[in-house]
Amino acid sequence: MLLNITVKGPEATQLGYLLGKHPDKYQTKELNFGLAHIFFPEANATSCTATLLMDIDTTQEMRQSRRDHFGRNANVKAGLDQYVNDRAYVTSSLFTTAISKVYSSALNGTCKFKPQLIDQIWDIDVELAAVCVKGGTGLLESLFSPLGYTCNYEQVLLDKNFPDWGNSPYYHLHLRTKNTVQQVLQHLYILLPVLDNQKHYYFKQDEVSKLLSKASQWLEDHPESNLITRRYFSYKKSYQKAVQNVLQPSIEESEKTTGNTEKESLTLHQLRHERVTQVLLKKGAKTILDLGCSSGKLLQRLQQETSFTRLTGADVSTEALYIAARRLNLDHRQNQEPDPRTGLIHAALTYEDERFHDYDAALLVEVIEHLEPERLPALEDVVFGAAQPGMVIVTTPNVEYNTLFPNLAAGIFRHADHRFEWDRKTFRNWAKQTAQRHGYSYELYPLGEEHPIHGAPSQMAVFTKI
Known part of the structure; x- marks a missing residue:
């Protein structure tokens, strides 16, 4: 050997x-x-x-x-x-x-x-x-x-x-x-x-953290990522799913969209982050709380804007936070000083937490569809009722658009961890009711190039505290 x-x-x-x-x-x-x-x-x-x-x-x-x-x-x-x-x-x-x-x-x-x-x-x-x-x-x-x-x-x-x-x-x-x-x-x-x-x-559950600690920078983009996780965990599906929930992009994230002014087209995932960033800048938000931050990609984008004075990510997954810390240079392993504006907290989004208070804006970007529908009112109470940020931005897939994804079978959600996906009418009704209950106004926007029948691939609601 x-x-x-x-x-x-x-x-x-x-x-x-x-x-x-x-x-x-x-x-x-x-x-x-x-x-x-x-x-x-x-x-x-x-x-x-x-x-x-x-x-x-x-x-x-x-x-x-x-x-x-x-x-x-x-x-x-x-x-x-x-x-x-x-x-x-x-x-x-x-x-x-x-x-x-x-x-x-x-x-x-x-x-x-x-x-x-x-x-x-x-x-x-x-x-x-x-x-x-x-x-x-x-x-x-x-x-x-x-x-x-x-x-x-x-x-x-x-x-x-x-x-x-x-x-x-x-x-x-x-x-x-x-x-x-x-x-x-x-x-x-x-x-x-x-x-x-x-x-x-x-092996035990700590093998998940072991894999993520050594492969978080390259496994997500590797064409054989599924084979690697299957073999690494001896085909134990629960361990594979734990890694996939952190790393594996949804079907939509690999799709390109032309609804932007860049020379090269962006994925819908990238476009969504750009639109959220632009809304925050336009509304003058300074302190941002990214709820369900996952591996920190959106926070990494927000770090590029000097007008934001405080950036905090929260997630229930310790594996995701580990990757986020590496991506955002919070583990001090890169040869540069970490961004002093940025921090991470381990938290469940369906329980009241004082650390969620006093932010100009809270973000729920592709988060709500990962919750069981019966848990959604608890999230609303935590974010809109208890934390009460000046602005809340929510994005979620538009299920009507799913039929246009060539690799997505009928009746299958875009991501294995999605618990639901809403059409435009359901999302509009939810936004209206949530805003009325908690004293917010709201605006709805399409995300991505719109189809004349099925609408845009994703949808965004911007809530503003009255």
Whole structure:
């Protein structure tokens, strides 16, 4: 089990600072399933290679106490597999555990002595001696190529002394990219178990946070994101859904709209954020509360406007807030000072919260349709009744437009987590009743290019406190 990481360029030996390992020293770290050996076979001014070599104690690894989701001894269930396996030789989830222990600082984006190296782009070569690929070479290409890697691989014979036995499912893998060391390690950390389609341990809900912490910057846009989450969570749908609710865009977000003045067309998702921002600027709002902020994309857009003096995001999902903190640079990992105007709070939107008070505007952008209809009055009471901001902006899909989405089957909502989607009349009636109950006036606007029969793809209500 061997991994070589080579960086090329001026001052290549700075790799030692990133990995927290001195190029002149041979180091060994003891893990609970064997030994990890770290050394540098090459270290000069223009090229530096760090090698991680695993020496797995298969007997010790087998004796680890493991319980499955039902509390049963998983080793007993494994039978002979616990004695006859390839764990000592082939890159697997054991190896990703080793990466997280041995290269933890680089993996998590910290460098004590030279923090500026975290964001440095290098020419990087990665070599893995033996990778189990359950899905063939096409899987290698589909996983790594979208992330900017050039893939070269050679399939390993089952036994070179008996070539008639044919090929094994193992590959000698070379990857080349131009990226940060942190990103490369995070890609390997997530994708190696996906290639193998197996983990050496039974996992709990914290695996969701683990995946999001390492993949939030690239998983959403990866064309194989669904396959990655399925395999990473061993096809457990509840875990997949938890990630999808944070990362996966709805059907509409991939659709382009021409109802804008930009040279390039925007997605409806982007257009919605632009319209909300323009309304806030026009109305003179200074302090903004984004309720149901999810991964912080709208807040990121609002940060671009200097006239806003206070920006706060609230969400019930800790995973979403984690991603938002990274996107908004609130975790101090980027080489720049975080925006002092911006903050995040963990909160449920259907319960009164004093932290929601004293804002010029509250935003519910694509939020209400994620609530069960019977919970909507509680949200109204919290936002319009208790918090009473000067303005509330609500956007929600127009279900009449769904028939125009070519990839959306009849009767299916745009997002798997939507509990309802309203037509224009229902939204208008809701806005009117809500405004009357809580002392607001309201205006309705279409979002996106309007169809003569089905209307715009999305709709917006702007409530103003009387």
